Each structure stands twice: as C-alpha cells, then as structure tokens.
Amino acid sequence: MESTRFLVGQFLLAMPGIGDPRFARAAIAMCAHSDEGAIGIGIGAAIPGLGLHDVLDQLEIDHGAAPDAPVHFGGPVEPRRGFVLHSGDWSGEDTIDVAKRWSLSGTVDVLRAIAEGRGPSRWLVALGYAGWGAGQLDGELSRHGWFNVAGDDALLYDLAADERWSAGFAGAGIDPRLLASETGTA
Numbered sequence: 302m303e304s305t306r307f308l309v310g311q312f313l314l315a316m317p318g319i320g321d322p323r324f325a326r327a328a329i330a331m332c333a334h335s336d337e338g339a340i341g342i343g344i345g346a347a348i349p350g351l352g353l354h355d356v357l358d359q360l361e362i363d364h365g366a367a368p369d370a371p372v373h374f375g376g377p378v379e380p381r382r383g384f385v386l387h388s389g390d391w392s393g394e395d396t397i398d399v400a401k402r403w404s405l406s407g408t409v410d411v412l413r414a415i416a417e418g419r420g421p422s423r424w425l426v427a428l429g430y431a432g433w434g435a436g437q438l439d440g441e442l443s444r445h446g447w448f449n450v451a452g453d454d455a456l457l458y459d460l461a462a463d464e465r466w467s468a469g470f471a472g473a474g475i476d477p478r479l480l481a482s483e484t485g486t487a
Contacts, residue, residue: 308334308438310400310452313341314469317480319446323377328465329431330386330457331449332397332405339433342384342405344425347371347462353426356383357416360409366418373462375427383428385411386457387421402452423458448473 308331315327328345352369375384385406389398393410404421414420433441441447450456450469460468470477 308339308449310402312344312450312452312456312465312469313447314450314466316446316448317477324431326466327431328456328469329376330399330403330452332386332399334438336435338435339438341431342373342375342386342427343429343431344373344386344427344457345462345465346374348374348428351428353415356426357412360412362409362413362416365416367412367416370426371462373425373427375429376431378430378432380429382430383407383412383426384430385415385421385424385426387411387424388454388458389421391419391421400452403454403457423454425458448475 311331313327313329313331315324319325326345327343329341330344331339331341333340348371351372353367353372354364354369356372357364357367387404387406389401389404391411391414392404393406393408393414395408396404396406396411399405411420415424448470450473453472456465456468456472467477
C-alpha cells in the first residue's frame with residue numbers, strides 16, 4: 302500500500318456520506334501519521350457556548366491578554382483533553398512541529414503564555430482529537446470518506462470554523478455541493 306505520510310501538515314475533509322455523524326463536514330488538521338496510527342485535530346466545528354475564557358477559568362488562569370476565542374471540537378477521542386494548534390514562533394515543553402506548517406501543544410503552559418501575551422502569534426484551541434489505529438486511516442482513504450488538501454495558514458487561522466470545510470474544497474477547485482454522498486462499484 303502506498304504510504305500516506307504526506308498527510309502530516311495537511312487537512313482531511315470529510316466527504317459527504319462519510320457514515321459517521323461525528324465527522325459530518327469535518328475538517329481535520331493532520332498532526333501525526335506513522336505505522337502505529339494517525340492523529341489529527343478537528344478545526345471545522347466550534348463547541349457551542351464554550352470559549353477560551355471558560356477554559357481559562359476552569360484552569361484558574363487569568364484571562365489577561367487572551368481574547369475569548371471559540372474552542373473547537375478536536376475530535377471524539379479524549380474530549381476533555383485540550384490542544385492548541387499554533388504558529389511556530391512559540392514552543393513549550395511538549396510542543397511538536399507539524400511538517401514546518403504549524404505546531405501542536407497539549408499542556409497548560411501554552412494557555413498561560415497566550416493569556417500573558419507572550420504566546421504564539423496565531424493559534425486555535427481544541428478539545429479532543431481524531432485518532433486512527435495502525436492502518437485504519439490508510440483503509441479509510443482507499444474508500445469514500447476523506448479528501449486531503451494542502452496545509453494552509455489561512456484555512457487554519459483566518460476563517461471561522463464553520464467555513465473551513467467548504468473553503469478547503471473550494472481551494473482544491475471543488476464545489477462540495479456537487480459531491481455525491483454515496484459511491485458505487487464498477
């Protein structure tokens with residue numbers, strides 16, 4: 302099977318009819334993919350009624366300079382665990398570089414830095430992640446389910462969550478309204 306390690310630093314967009322309502326119109330920033338599995342952070346949906354200030358309050362961190370930005374539904378795995386996708390101009394104790402396109406941090410130090418005005422210049426916060434076991438994503442990519450597009454800072458940071466899915470397809474020259482929700486066999 303052809304390697305799909307190229308997905309790291311790119312976005313996966315759920316095709317219509319993916320079959321799992323948790324991923325309807327999903328846009329996922331791919332952060333890791335190896336023989337052991339894959340991890341991505343959902344960026345296509347904000348959690349209604351939850352903002353960064355709520356998260357900071359729960360962690361007893363003063364809001365400081367942090368705007369009350371939306372918190373994204375990162376995925377169904379570990380939905381109480383927080384992640385920050387951010388620009389590479391800041392790094393903390395657990396920060397990983399994602400294909401020189403963005404960084405991923407999962408400890409509270411990045412939230413403190415954002416609140417103190419010394420964090421990354423661009424960022425988004427998510428709860429949970431999308432995870433695939435060994436070979437699972439490769440299998441899903443061979444069937445009707447996911448479409449990958451290039452990693453793009455504008456898609457990650459400049460658009461509202463509910464615009465990212467359509468914008469990802471549009472950037473690839475595809476009108477998602479024309480996509481079929483079912484596949485056939487020949």
